[in-house]
Amino acid sequence: MRTLISTAFVSLDGVVEAPGGEPGYRNSGWTFKDVEFLPDAYEIKDREQREAAAMLLGRSSYQAFSAVWPGMEEFSGYKVMPKYVVSTTLTEDALVSDWGPTTVLRSLDEVAALKGTEGGPIIVHGSAALNRSLSDAGLIDRYHLLVFPLLLGAGKRLFSDTDKDTQKLRLVEHEAYANGLQKNVFDVVR
Numbered sequence: 689m690r691t692l693i694s695t696a697f698v699s700l701d702g703v704v705e706a707p708g709g710e711p712g713y714r715n716s717g718w719t720f721k722d723v724e725f726l727p728d729a730y731e732i733k734d735r736e737q738r739e740a741a742a743m744l745l746g747r748s749s750y751q752a753f754s755a756v757w758p759g760m761e762e763f764s765g766y767k768v769m770p771k772y773v774v775s776t777t778l779t780e781d782a783l784v785s786d787w788g789p790t791t792v793l794r795s796l797d798e799v800a801a802l803k804g805t806e807g808g809p810i811i812v813h814g815s816a817a818l819n820r821s822l823s824d825a826g827l828i829d830r831y832h833l834l835v836f837p838l839l840l841g842a843g844k845r846l847f848s849d850t851d852k853d854t855q856k857l858r859l860v861e862h863e864a865y866a867n868g869l870q871k872n873v874f875d876v877v878r
Contacts, residue, residue: 737765741808749814
């Protein structure tokens with residue numbers, strides 16, 4: 689069984705955002721404009737590229753990342769990595785050709801089947817709606833969170849607001865940085 693890891697930049701009140709911002713609310717761009725950049729705080733992002741064997745994305749995140757990441761040296765580790773996009777609307781002809789092998793999955797059942805295959809960890813970047821669905825379905829095994837010392841109010845949420853049973857997490861790695869960022873790695877307790 690493969691490990692499914694959700695990785696996110698998240699504010700203290702649970703808002704997630706793509707680095708550099710997303711339109712739609714007044715605090716957009718908080719990941720790089722409101723907290724001093726310290727390279728050490730982002731070490732986990734490099735580690736994720738080295739340790740992941742595949743990437744899982746929702747349609748919107750795939751379309752945003754595939755337009756930029758294939759040509760970025762910082763993300764060269766992801767270029768040849770197999771990618772899976774969960775979407776009921778994305779067509780095969782909409783996939784980019786310069787970002788390695790990509791497969792469209794049409795359901796969470798297909799994600800569960802992927803997890804049951806042999807191979808290394810699968811990393812989920814961005815994909816807020818997908819993350820909430822994966823969590824509600826009990827498919828996430830680990831969270832890599834860079835928690836920003838900000839309260840933002842509005843914005844996309846990482847965690848579902850579904851009324852469900854308590855999900856326990858075990859803190860397996862953490863570090864606080866001089867700029868207030870916290871790295872928190874949690875395993876989901878089953």
